[in-house]
Amino acid sequence: MLTLFVNHFKSQYAKNAKESQSAKEKRGRQAESVANTLKQRYGSDLRGSFVVLGDFNANYDAMELQDLLKLSNIENVVQNRSSNKLKIPGQDKVTDADRWTHYLDGENTTSQLDYIILSPSIAERSTNEQVIVEKCGLAKYAKEYTGERLLGVGPRNTEASEHCAVFTTLQI
DSSP: OOEEEEOOOOOOOOSSSSHHHHHHHHHHHHHHHHHHHHHHHHHHOOOOOOEEEOOOOOOOOOOHHHHHSSSSTEEHHHHHSGGGGGGOTTOOOOOOOOOOEEEEETTTTTEEOOOEEEOOHHHHHHHSSOEEEEEEEOTEEEEEEEEOOOOOOOTTTOOSSSEEEEEEEOOO
């Protein structure tokens, strides 16, 4: 049996530094709660068939996510899948600089906010599967992506989302 843990962690949106710190702390509690749930359900070796996925609203190196992302032998497919197994439609080659799923307009920054995290056993069985980060829904102000856009997506306020879809096939 495969279990999906679908998440949407607290937004980064904040009106001031106090709200920003509060949001980080909440994301930290959310990540810790998911990590504790996984350890309670699957033991310290995390042997089981599960996927943790969703919008974590923080980059993979953010301190508030580390209780979850540093669990033993799990795989964050966007960061850990080899370049030849990571595909961005419309791009011939994928580099480490392309391993982002979110574009923040105004700051012109990219980060990974969207995740597919595989349990050790699913990661082991799915190691040959390609991971796709679909960026065609981004508006043209996201200049870090130069590929084709979805029909109707162009200037500001026409984007499908500032988030990119991430998908893969799993061998369960």
